[in-house]
């Protein structure tokens with residue numbers, strides 16, 4: 372069939388247009404994030420959204436206005452993903468609503484987004500908005516507990532950027548929650564759940580979701596050693612995890628009413644398991660004993676202050692923006708923030724020079 376040349380050009384232009392518009396929008400978001408990551412200063416993610424150039428904003432609006440095009444659904448999905456990179460949840464929602472008119476499955480696959488002051492949740496696998504709101508309360512209570520116990524200044528590997536948690540409803544949890552360090556501009560925790568009704572933990576299969584989330588935030592705060600050597604033998608996140616579970620149980624936070632992890636994952640349980648293991652940096656139990664010895668002597672607030680002190684100097688190893696610490700640096704930090712002579716001595720005994 373002969374198609375008039377003008378029509379061919381018009382179709383081609385129409386098809387390309389959605390992907391060009393989505394590209395303009397997504398590239399601008401990437402640029403804002405990259406500029407921020409190079410020099411975060413005191414800007415927070417909400418400020419960054421306002422830095423999106425007018426051209427990108429117009430491209431986004433034009434994309435929503437398009438009625439057809441072979442690539443339109445893909446372009447909308449791309450724009451929706453890009454919006455979340457800058458926590459532009461209103462853009463995400465508008466894109467998702469437009470996509471729902473064209474392809475309901477594609478819109479569902481995008482899931483839902485829920486944003487709060489310090490984090491952004493992504494609900495996948497059919498999680499509903501009420502669950503995400505409740506999960507937001509669960510995570511807020513955990514972050515507040517970290518504030519109260521340790522008082523870490525910064526949860527994000529790129530200062531100012533919100534933490535992300537991808538909450539996916541699955542039939543069975545076959546992989547534990549995981550900190551994903553690979554994202555360019557933010558820290559992300561991948562978090563599978565089995566019950567889309569309420570936050571209950573442990574699950575019927577004995578998986579500790581409450582402790583798991585507290586543990587992953589420990590990784591978000593600090594990794595130890597370097598690329599090929601985990602200096603803490605995975606003890607740090609276990610330590611912060613049980614300490615926060617203790618604190619949540621003491622505070623009896625309503626959002627955590629369905630969580631009973633403290634019966635199995637508490638610092639008392641860890642203490643019993645350690646017996647008279649001596650503090651050391653030799654193996655996992657030694658490091659756990661070391662962290663609890665610091666906890667019981669200088670206290671968790673001093674540990675938080677020491678980490679903040681090291682962050683303020685920002686001389687530590689960073690891999691893909693993720694902050695890595697060593698016990699030697701922790702020693703330096705603690706000696707800086709602890710005033711009491713006897714406690715300084717204890718720090719020197721416990722941590723390697």
Ligand SMILES: [Zn+2]
Pocket residue numbers: 586587590605608
């Ligand atoms: Zn872990």
